[in-house]
Amino acid sequence: MRADAARNLDAVLRTGARLLAEDPATSIATIAAEAGVDRRTVYRRFATREALLAAVFATKLDSSERVLDEARLTEAPVPVALHRYVEGIIPVSRQWPLDTRRLMSAEPAANSRREELSRRLDAFVQRVSDEGFLRAGVPVPWARAVLDDLVDSAAHRFPDLEPPQAADLVVDTLLNGVGRR
Template structure:
């Protein structure tokens, strides 16, 4: 793909993610206009609106996987990995402000999301085994709390940088369920 075509694709996907958060019924024409491209450019790449939405979800999922890999949840000290994850995911959530829980019926993305959430659950289990969070919480409780806190920092506290948001997430999570 040519560099300008790749830039246009990124611009369309990011613009669509932002615009669809503001207006879930935004048209392809509105997305194209806001992205600064012709609507035919969007339709050449995405035959339907659903294909565009699926591509946005895949882009966010890819970015989330990169954050999880970079955080080194399996080997970094728990608090370090937790902060890396929170800081990275706040940035991703701001760039791609869509809810992965509303993934389109996509045979590729749904299993990848389940695997990603499984990795977060395994990380939180590790945190409990290592005494960083209290053991015995209901299944998925710590991971769900982490997801909600990062979403709070990303979307309801835009004045926080991702680093400051991660500080708040880690402090809130560990003081709330820490040992």
């Protein structure tokens, strides 16, 4: 792929992710104009908005998978793996703000990938619990939901927080809470 075509594709995907997260009914023409390309350029690559959406989801899943791999969730010490995961996933969430739980039922392969990534994170949170990093009695699904919400808040409600500082806050909040002991 030519360098300018790659830049155009990246601009369309990133712009599409942002605009479709804000308004799922955003038109291809609007996405193209905001990305600085002709709408025909977008239509040559993506016949429909759904095809563009599927490409955005696939790109986010690729990025998320890399973050999970690089965090070494099964090998690294829990606090290290957790920090790596959070520090890596916050930029992914910011760049690709679409919620992958919105995957279209017509995309079973992408949905299967999303579920596999979710299972990997579930297994890691189970490890966090098994290794005693959570208070006794804290349900693992609750801890997972809290982790997801903390990451989402750090990524979107506090966009000026740099990923390392956001990861520090998320990890400390998950593992230690916000109250005094």
